[in-house]
Amino acid sequence: MGLSTRIFIGLGAGILTGLFFGESVAKLKIVGDVFIQLLQMTVLPYIVVSLIAGFGRMDMAQTRTLVIRGSAVLALIWVLALILIFVAALAFPELKSASFFSSPNYPEAATNDLLSRYVPANIFYSLTNNLIPAVVLFSILLGVSLISVKDKDLVIGIFDGLSEAIGRINGMIVQLTPIGIFAIAAAAAGTMTVEELGRVQVYLITYIALSMLVTFWIFPGLVSAVSGIPYREVLDTFKDALVTAFATGNQFVVLPLIAQNCKQLLARHQVPEEESAAAIDVIVPVSFNFPSLGKMLVLLFVLFAAWFTDTDIDAQQRLTLAFNGLFSLFGSINVAVPYMLDMLHVPIDMFQLFMVTGVVVGRFGAMLAALHIIVLSVIGTLAICGRLQLSWSAMLRYLGISAAAVFAMVLGLRGYFELFVPAPPAHGAVLAELTIPETDVEATVYEYATSPLRVSESENQRLNDIIDRAVLRVGYREANLPCTYLNANREVVGFDADMARAMAIDLGVDIEFVPFRFDQLGWQLDTSQIDIAMSCIASLPDRYLDATYSASYLDLKLAFVIPDHERGLFKLSSEELAEKEIRVALVSSQYFLPRLKKILPRVEVIQLESAEEFFSSEQPPADALLLTAEEGSAYSFRYPGYTTILPTTPVGIPAAYALPRNNSEWTRFVDNWVDLKRKDGTVDDLYQYWMKGGAAAPRQPRWSVIRDVLGWVD
Missing domain, CATH: 1.10.3860.10 (Sodium:dicarboxylate symporter)
Structure with missing residues (x-):
């Protein structure tokens, strides 16, 4: 032989x-x-x-x-x-x-x-x-x-x-x-x-x-x-x-x-x-x-x-x-x-x-x-x-x-x-087809918010009012991947949508999802249009003028989202970058502007209301979008012509929930609840699923005759 x-x-x-x-x-x-x-x-x-x-x-x-x-x-x-x-x-x-x-x-x-x-x-x-x-x-x-x-x-x-x-x-x-x-x-x-x-x-x-x-x-x-x-x-x-x-x-x-x-x-x-x-x-x-x-x-x-x-x-x-x-x-x-x-x-x-x-x-x-x-x-x-x-x-x-x-x-x-060979789904269809988990919580989704849902409440009564009305009003951003966004069924899904459902379960109430804008966030919170804003919001100093923020529940990483083939731009030396005229888009906050000026003295800042504006235009309004790496990853998935670049020196930013001012009891409750969810593994599990592409899903053992046919082993 x-x-x-x-x-x-x-x-x-x-x-x-x-x-x-x-x-x-x-x-x-x-x-x-x-x-x-x-x-x-x-x-x-x-x-x-x-x-x-x-x-x-x-x-x-x-x-x-x-x-x-x-x-x-x-x-x-x-x-x-x-x-x-x-x-x-x-x-x-x-x-x-x-x-x-x-x-x-x-x-x-x-x-x-x-x-x-x-x-x-x-x-x-x-x-x-x-x-x-x-x-x-x-x-x-x-x-x-x-x-x-x-x-x-x-x-x-x-x-x-x-x-x-x-x-x-x-x-x-x-x-x-x-x-x-x-x-x-x-x-x-x-x-x-x-x-x-x-x-x-x-x-x-x-x-x-x-x-x-x-x-x-x-x-x-x-x-x-x-x-x-x-x-x-x-x-x-x-x-x-x-x-x-x-x-x-x-x-x-x-x-x-x-x-x-x-x-x-x-x-x-x-x-x-x-x-x-x-x-x-x-x-x-x-x-x-x-x-x-x-x-x-x-x-x-x-x-x-x-x-x-x-x-x-x-x-x-x-x-x-x-x-x-x-x-x-x-x-x-x-x-x-x-x-x-x-x-x-x-x-x-x-x-x-x-x-x-x-x-x-x-x-x-x-x-x-x-x-x-x-x-x-x-x-x-x-x-x-x-x-x-x-x-x-x-x-x-x-x-x-x-x-x-x-x-x-x-x-x-x-x-x-x-x-x-079947035709594959369109870009982002996988994200659009993700559905909400099965829970006893009833969720109502508002796609527009034109007036307050209820008059302003008394100080330190927000928690009691939520329980009395049996509804938690959650502010969301409708296209903030992967934190909150609307799927194909017009349901709010994402990391913070799941966190909101977990909070509603713990409170024993239902949910109303109401969209918010950063320029109206304080007013929406104060008038009870929303009780809490949950959408991977960075608790930056300039945002405290309009709202109070909970304890941080996630440490996000700052990153640049750029056209994929241009990713070498941010690998240049600091001296080379300083000579470049680069347009960088920011979403809502000006907090990082002084820091950008130090790295890019000749930077031109473009202010956007949402990250989606950067991707939906035929021509991007800027050379790069300053965003968190976690959000950038999801957008890169939906728009594969873009990639997410982490800075050479990582910059962490805390994500927190926006709360109404002068409601210390409600703030203490949310702080304690966030601490519980970090310690019981909820935050880690959702992070793995939404930010890491579903890696938290348990891996099934490889199919084998001895296990799946004969049943000799578990």
């Missing part, structure tokens, strides 16, 4: 085990991690010794040939991959889409320190921290320096011996692959969920379909067409490496196996080992440092993200994406993806979706990266050795079959998506 067969058996057994036992087999991941680390153990030593020996045995003429012809083959692979990616994106159906939700705290991509990544100032540091480009550069320089060294054969012989020994170690570890794959698959199948697959199936299915076509025809067929090696033999030679890369999700661990398979394949087709070995030992480790097929398919996600957010991309932008995107992939993917999203003005919250889908497509990406190294090694070595067998008939046959296969894939996917 071959290794590939045993790997597939291990993979299948692992999946079945995970489905049967569920999360109880999650600890098997440790076994998989040990296996991965054993595979990685030999990779860096292999890169060092193979590169030194590979370059060392060459002469300068051979080195120049390798660079020129190897670069040409690499460019050919890149061009072919780009064509396939942009053609595959034609499968996306004509749909309007909503953006994926994310929290206001966007992950900042790690700084790509090119110096430490590519320049081995300390080779031992580079080896310790897996800085592969730096290790490769050091090994190449050492190998090239050996070219002109007399009696170099003795040194090269030592490195050849080490390379063979490392290959044997790797071969022994590879035999453990079925066990390692079993553990990895069992842990993954027992813990992974598929809740997000429905909304991103367009991308996932297209990615997988393109990956399979590239793996099983496009590039093996290309190798066969230019080398004369039978297609089946090409695929059979490298199936173990491809399966291992797919199963482990790591192409790095199969580099020694790829090199060994390349040498064996070319030896079977009369390419002397003394000609091929040096080229393969150089190309395999060096190719790892260039954008591979696995990395390049990230461009497909960027195109999907533009489609998903209804962002138009013209032909010039596509060309720019192809060129700039390719070169951005020389660094980290986590740096390249946000860069490309910004370049096309696609909302950066799509980066969160990229991270989620990486769990699914990562293994296909690893398989494609391994395939990239294989194709470059085989075709590059044949080109260097002058043994390419170009035949017009073979090439025309290959191009014809490839074009037909790609056309059929795009047509089939497009048809499937048009039939089975």
Whole structure:
């Protein structure tokens, strides 16, 4: 039984085990991690010794040939991959889409320190921290320096011996692959969920379909067409490496196996080992440092993200994406993806979706990266050795079959998506469809407040009057996400709406929701039009002129809401910001104006009555809106073209409830009630639900046979 067969058996057994036992087999991941680390153990030593020996045995003429012809083959692979990616994106159906939700705290991509990544100032540091480009550069320089060294054969012989020994170690570890794959698959199948697959199936299915076509025809067929090696033999030679890369999700661990398979394949087709070995030992480790097929398919996600957010991309932008995107992939993917999203003005919250889908497509990406190294090694070595067998008939046959296969894939996917992918909800529809919780409290919603509902009451009688009339009158803002807003049923929902219902339950009364305006808040409170205003109101000093405020129930974070692609504006240095003429919108309060003037001396302040004014205009009235991060997160969800930026130095502001003046008894009651709700977990639970996207909802255990079918465990 071959290794590939045993790997597939291990993979299948692992999946079945995970489905049967569920999360109880999650600890098997440790076994998989040990296996991965054993595979990685030999990779860096292999890169060092193979590169030194590979370059060392060459002469300068051979080195120049390798660079020129190897670069040409690499460019050919890149061009072919780009064509396939942009053609595959034609499968996306004509749909309007909503953006994926994310929290206001966007992950900042790690700084790509090119110096430490590519320049081995300390080779031992580079080896310790897996800085592969730096290790490769050091090994190449050492190998090239050996070219002109007399009696170099003795040194090269030592490195050849080490390379063979490392290959044997790797071969022994590879035999453990079925066990390692079993553990990895069992842990993954027992813990992974598929809740997000429905909304991103367009991308996932297209990615997988393109990956399979590239793996099983496009590039093996290309190798066969230019080398004369039978297609089946090409695929059979490298199936173990491809399966291992797919199963482990790591192409790095199969580099020694790829090199060994390349040498064996070319030896079977009369390419002397003394000609091929040096080229393969150089190309395999060096190719790892260039954008591979696995990395390049990230461009497909960027195109999907533009489609998903209804962002138009013209032909010039596509060309720019192809060129700039390719070169951005020389660094980290986590740096390249946000860069490309910004370049096309696609909302950066799509980066969160990229991270989620990486769990699914990562293994296909690893398989494609391994395939990239294989194709470059085989075709590059044949080109260097002058043994390419170009035949017009073979090439025309290959191009014809490839074009037909790609056309059929795009047509089939497009048809499937048009039939089975439902149109997603409009922006903000999820928020609009949230309903009020089931309670015994009867709520009446007033959308307009034109006159007082009752004459002013006596001092310190507000609490008694609320209980006597059996109604709590709550002031709300109708579009203050996620604190209070009107849903599709014209019900008041949100964080403070739920807090208001909790207060009504504790008082044993019903609720009347009445809208308020900041310029009329004091009058509305004093005339009993409302008893309390609950809508994430910052208790700022200038607001005490009109009302009394309760103890703080939330510590909100101040943030700027800006067009998504402009978020780099507030990452400038303080000196650069001071020179910028920036328009900033404020809602109702002038408290932060002096502080803004210190940061932005040339700021122009735009006063708004509500945050909704900033988003509902065709052209935003200002460059940025000063708001709380919690509110900004919800608005960014409804309007995905905007993002929320937290200042470098966080600024906290207290949120409190506005109360009528000269009612100390009512104020003491609300203060005590707020303290109770903070201590009994109500505030935390509602914060998690409304401000963190429902994270407080209890996570159900992963479905499993042993729990949900047999009922053997709870």
